[in-house]
Amino acid sequence: MMLELLVKATLVLGVAALFGAVSRGRAAASTRHAAWVAALVGAVLVPVLGASLPAIRLPLLPAELRALPAPSPVAPVASLVEDDSADASAIAHTMPSRRHVPQHAAASAATADDTRALLRQVRDAVAALPWLAVIWALGAFLVLARLVASRVAAARLTRNRVPGRKPWLGLARRLARLMRVPRRVRFLRSDRVSMPIACGVLRPAVVLPVEADDWQDARVRAVLLHELAHVRRRDCLTQLIVDAAVALLWFHPLAWVGRRAVRRERERACDDLVLVAGTDAPEYATHLLDVARAAQGQPSGLVMSGGVAMARASELEGRLMAILDTTRARHALTARALATVFMVTLAIVAPTSALDFWHAPGATARAVLAPPVGRPAPLPRPAPPPAAIAREARHEAATSAAAQAEPPAAAQASPAVAPVAAPPAQDGPAPMPMPTPTPTPSARPVIAPMAPMPGIPGPKPGVRGGVQGGVPGGVIAPPAKAGPEKPRQPADPTIIAALTEALKDSDLEVRQQALFTLGRYGDPSSLDAMIGALGDADAEMRQQAAFALSRYDSPRARQALAGALKDRAAEVRQQAAFALGALRAKESVDPLLGALADTDPEVRGQAAFALAQIRDPRAADALMVAAKDSNAEVRTQAFFGLAQLGDPRAKDLAIAALKDESPEVRRVAAMALANLVDHDE
The missing domain is CATH 1.25.10.10 (Leucine-rich Repeat Variant)
Structure with missing residues (x-):
């Protein structure tokens, strides 16, 4: 059932979200990126593995819900009441004579009636499953259609490049050798992109905007290192896999959370490779900020979605703070780390896929199931009761059916979906952006702290914050250190x-x-x-x-x-x-x-x-x-x-x-x- 698949996918993606939250600042961004990609792929493979692995029983749901028939137009009890020609022996199938009903048996009968009512409601919901499948297929088709359209737009971009001399081409080829990119990369310029992107799975390409011809060498170097890091990591391929997985899991909120996390950790992993290549962190942050500013307000379109863009304003604050954080691990994804992620993911996905939440069918459960047709199935016939008792039984059965058909007023008034609690309001206004200095080509971006001077009180709570130069989100940088930095490594x-x-x-x-x-x-x-x-x-x-x-x-x-x-x-x-x-x-x-x-x-x-x-x-x-x-x-x-x-x-x-x-x-x-x-x- 779809409910079972939803629960299993939630378990897999929830573990990935927990790992991402716990390992932030400890594990490298490349490792967190690999974990999210593996989790999304594993969530898609849950039904395939569940059908091929032996079941691990965790009985939480009644087995009869697994194969409930479609609801009949006439409820079983109602059919007994309305059929005046039914003989008294038919009444005996549902209501034995009072002269022979012990107290504990009466309580059991009431519980059985409640269970039948609940199962009828669930059966009605199960009858709507074909429509849910149609809705899922429609949603998956729409998401996949956008995915295909964005990749086609990116492919056209590489064919309709802007001709002309690329003054940065020699530097780009030298950096490709420095980054040990295993495949030949095409370096293109286009007037259809507002920021640098990497695109192409089989034939990778790095596309720079035409404005890049006027950039200083330091910025061109930082931008090319970042985009070549995408090519080296094959991020276009992993992003294609992730987008396809999200298209199949479009109904699951955690799938979209995972897609956003993959994009965030992918960019941070490439930032780490740029810094490992020798780029100064504050200087690189300045270039990243300037590139985002230049692209701000310009439409992205399908072209930018079909590739891997360098900077998005919504993710800029976290990236700048990560770049300037000297305590973070910045190593690339090693074969050992990749194998560890694969084994851990398999150890989680395989048993989760094999879980069976259903009770084994039993006599007690079968006894309370509503039959699939209007009349009850033939049972051993007891001796018929007297006519007076039969009439009384018909009257009580009709009363019980009416009570089940009309739910209590409290139940009718209760909303079908519990309201979602609003997030707590924040005290005071949102923090202001902090000004950045004049950008310098080789300088670190001096993003100063707003700490008060000694002896001068700071502003009231909610007033002071950090400011950046026009990028949404309020980039709050860590305070600059007083005095010179210590040598990064001992000098020989x-x-x-x-x-x-x-x-x-x-x-x-x-x-x-x-x-x-x-x-x-x-x-x-x-x-x-x-x-x-x-x-x-x-x-x-x-x-x-x-x-x-x-x-x-x-x-x-x-x-x-x-x-x-x-x-x-x-x-x-x-x-x-x-x-x-x-x-x-x-x-x-x-x-x-x-x-x-x-x-x-x-x-x-x-x-x-x-x-x-x-x-x-x-x-x-x-x-x-x-x-x-x-x-x-x-x-x-x-x-x-x-x-x-x-x-x-x-x-x-x-x-x-x-x-x-x-x-x-x-x-x-x-x-x-x-x-x-x-x-x-």
Whole structure:
């Protein structure tokens, strides 16, 4: 029966949901993804395995419900009452003579009547099962039709690509070799997609929007690594399998929960592979946020459903927090982990499929079953009772039939479906989004915490929250750590010396890779080499050197970064401002105040954010001037800095900014007012 299959599928999917909740933050996203895929496939295979495995009896339901006949137009008892020609012996089949009925037998007869009434109701419901099968088939057809249409749209996309030179093609092929993608991948560009996608099961393809031609190399690298991770993991194939399983289980809420979990864990597993490939986590989060912003508001359509899109706004908050969480396991799915998931799933699905919830047929159960026709089946005939007793028996039988035909008023008034409890209301308004800094190509995304300054009370409950730049969901990032990060791994002096020497190589890519690796070590002995890289002829080298120096808590490093605020390349100045904000040294306030007058608005915005990180009261006057800047991003970061400082002089300025043309400025100005008002109190 469908009820039995529903219960078994619930058990299988419920175990997967429990594992996903318990293992979050412990097991890698790739493992949770594999567990959900296995559970959805196992739920579909439940009826197949149940028919082929020996039964494991768990008797909970009466066996007679398993094969109830369709209800007859006339109930058995009613037919006895209406048939005046029935002789008294027929009445004796349902009601023995009172002169021979013991007390316990009367109670048993009443229980049997109740059971018959219940079974008649269940039998009527069972009669509707053919219609339920039609509804299931219609729902499965609609879901499968959309699945096929989305895959066809994705296939057409790869054939109708936009011609033209792809400046990122060489980088894409190098990254494919780095990711050890076993198959040849097609790299395409299209004006029909709003964000990068991977599609194709037999002939995988990575499709980038035409805007990718103008992206900086750091963003292109992060995007391509993410999409190549999908190809390497064969996510298009697993997503096709999951969608087909959900189409068959469309009526089950947990199937849709599982589909969403598969999509979420799939993206996080690819994020993990990007980070393992050497991409800096905050920098990658910045690129992900910018890609989601660019695609916001644009229709997705069947094309995006037919592939694996890079970023969805509904999942962005959790992904950013997972990317920035340094304690998470990020390893890829190993053969051992895959075998473990398969064995555990089989150990759950096989016995669940073999469960038999029905009682074995028994004499007692058969005695209370309603017969399939209008009259009762022939039974051993007792001696006929006197006529008076027969008439009385007919009258009582009619009364009993009327009582069964009219349910109690309370039962009629009760709803057929229990109301669903509404979720508890939240206290206070929803948390506000937290402003992000000016994006920097190689910098970590500085998503600052809204912790109050020492000695300044925070806003009332429900006011303070975190803000992000225009992405729904309110991305609340973990607080930034004060001071430089510790080296990620112990430094070998011979390695440091070799990498330092490689910084003098004539090949730019060699120098860039050596600088990147040195920056990840963060060894104090490489400080001179890092400072020297700030004078490299290549702007990207200087930019990467500025970012790497954010890990060196040294006066010499801060002095070099202050000098880089005057670099001829705006992106280097922007990166230097970020690094000084990350180091949070009071001596950096004066150079950053000078950067607030930079000709480039992104440099000014990053300088304002860096001053907010340092939280020195000397910056208040300059930030109030920056709050009137012609660039909306600079004004946003300036008000964020004023909110961090809590200077009451900025109150009127923030009130006026509530009418700013930029919604981002208005939001952050309102947040600043919350801090300033609480400071006055």
